[in-house]
Amino acid sequence: MKTVKPTAISGFPEWLPEVKILENRILEIIRTNYERFGFVPIETPAVERSETLTSKGGNEKEIYSLSRLAAEEGEDSVTEMALHFDLTVPLARYVAQHYNELVFPFRRYQIQKVWRGERPQSGRFREFYQCDIDVIGDGKLSLLTDAEIPSIIYHIFKEMRIGRFVIRINNRKILQGLFQYFGIADGESAQVMRIVDKLEKIGTKRVLDEIKETTSVPHEKIHDLIDLIAHDYGNSEILAKLETMKLNDLFCQGVEELTSVFNAVKSLGVPDQYLAIDLRIARGLDYYTGTIYETILKDYPGIGSICSGGRYDNLASHFIDKKLPGVGISIGVTRLLSRLVEAKILQPGPSTVAPVLVTTMDHSRLADYLKFATRLRSEGINTEVFLEELPLKAQMKYANRKKFMFAVIAGENEFAEGKFTIKNLYTGDQQVGVTDEVISIIKEGSATFL
């Protein structure tokens, strides 16, 4: 009968239940915090017109387009549709399309899979979750929005308990002002920005070399530039230093924005040690125009940025004749999860979301077991009943393999007394009690389950 060998497709991750439970916990923390700050959910189709996806310069080699495996008679199987490769282009199309129905500033979150046809050998994911928030203004958007974002990032990663992290903040205008001051031509500045962005990855020396190859600016000036960018000051020191520099208008505007954003972030209750003003953060993408963010795990800097984003001047110029400035961030959960599990920062736990298994040693009393389970569920306790007619030993083996926290057991003795035995499978503790007592034990114990 067997005709097809079931195997994984490279680049398309698939988790066992215990890891998927972890992923869901991460997604839930992100969603809850996005909602806590008043972001509304939207979801765009996985599929967009191909021309929508390429209009903003998406890489055609990485875009999956759709055809039907077989065509209807007299019909072409090729469609003009393709899978989205991020959530920003779909957001731009959505905002343009529904412009008249949306209320601005439009604060949306979007948690969806995206697809990129990367070469499988690069070890990258070709299907992964992105969790984005963006705030889009109609014509203008307060700088305070830029300050709210790090506060959200702070709450999310605090709740995730993945160790010490730091949110790095910079402002593109400062970098551009510096480039101007050091005489880097406008045409070269995007390229220099991309090189600066690699400072941490490839180090000062190689960055210097690469910049020297790109521009005709005298070498000593480039050294001064990189010395300043790769500084090692504290937040107040660097702000104070930048304040005195007054190199040019763009630079000063950047410093003013950064200072104001930084102070408002602190008003929102983010402690100083979670924030780092860092001039090395440049973000490769051209469309950022002001504040930019990255977040790294202090003890695992090799994982790279786990949450990045920034401010842009115009979201949807390809789709609508309106000026729509915005600011947003994206968390790539699939990559984050796989790295956290790899680094053992997160450990897969139970392969059940129910703390309790009600065992059924006497199938003639099934109605009682089922009634008890119904009661537990009505108390909001996730409960599984073991429904197969098997010896208790086999049932306990099942409970241990799935890592239930509690097993409820009842036989002749318990039924005679109107009680249930409740066994904590993590500690081995075993107690006998009436329904309400068992419920209390479960509620108390399962507070730490998952």
Place this chain on the structure above:
Amino acid sequence: MKTVKPTAISGFPEWLPEVKILENRILEIIRTNYERFGFVPIETPAVERSETLTSKGGNEKEIYSLSRLAAEEGEDSVTEMALHFDLTVPLARYVAQHYNELVFPFRRYQIQKVWRGERPQSGRFREFYQCDIDVIGDGKLSLLTDAEIPSIIYHIFKEMRIGRFVIRINNRKILQGLFQYFGIADGESAQVMRIVDKLEKIGTKRVLDEIKETTSVPHEKIHDLIDLIAHDYGNSEILAKLETMKLNDLFCQGVEELTSVFNAVKSLGVPDQYLAIDLRIARGLDYYTGTIYETILKDYPGIGSICSGGRYDNLASHFIDKKLPGVGISIGVTRLLSRLVEAKILQPGPSTVAPVLVTTMDHSRLADYLKFATRLRSEGINTEVFLEELPLKAQMKYANRKKFMFAVIAGENEFAEGKFTIKNLYTGDQQVGVTDEVISIIKEGSATFL
């Protein structure tokens, strides 16, 4: 600048935030109840090998395959991958692939989008959410599992508050036993099953005609068969009647299973009026072999079944040489949502998930507004702060358009007294109080928000 007209793609639904909030509420009710009964989450890639999808006879005209918009040099852009069209084939592949790592009975839920390349003119969705649960046994699976499913369905639709509904239950063996008894040949029975399944849609007369065309069984016998199937008895009456009939082994086995499932469902606390034993339910799909379910809204039967499924003998015979019987159901949320909104059973509400907007009439006191919002959030209250510097009137207009329940207002007077004004925008009530008083008012009021 504008180069692409942003428009909807037919068959790919996209909601405004107020509808997406409704959809999330529905998905959350389903997820919570699936977890309440101890189902674990899994997620399979949207993409499977094409041969996996066609192995079980998927319709190739409806399957979207993937190629890259542009090929890498020397590489073919065509992939051998396609988008899944349901969650059952991926489940079969998953269980076969991870057989050794899973614990059986394997109880999983899966909530994901699926894609079908239907003709757009049929008004069907080409991308939609399915919410599936299945329990898969290794070798065998207790009939009690069949009884647990309607209990889950009951809790889900009860909580959704979408009016009166009834879960219809039947058993394929009864229908097959009847067909045997009435002399319908084995080769004809699958076809007759599909015709019987249309009883409600096309009526007794057309079903009789169609069956007469299909089989050579004498007409009066067909009338007797359809009379029995399209009965109008209560649950206990029909069970009693079936019990006495003893037509043949298959029939008797079906009656025994149905009776036992029905009684166990009631043990699980599902009231009789939510259950209907209905011999008309046949389910078109060939792979069902025992219990089958459909659920309809009593006041909107035209919507058709909103949750269907059943028992099958062998999940994954194409992928693994193991007997894996299972039982499961699927809720098609996209269709359900769109019909419920169309029929005004569900009405889109606020376009915010936060009940509270903190307005900012005096931007020199911004730190105070932000601190207050942080306090509300720490109490678990979703809170948005209006960050643009605009007159209070514009801020209140924004609050009303998004249908916030509460606006918090503070100016010179409030700050002098250390208080905040809290306005209920639904009732017009306005009160002034210290932080803790305002929090109480919000907590109490927002219990009914969303």
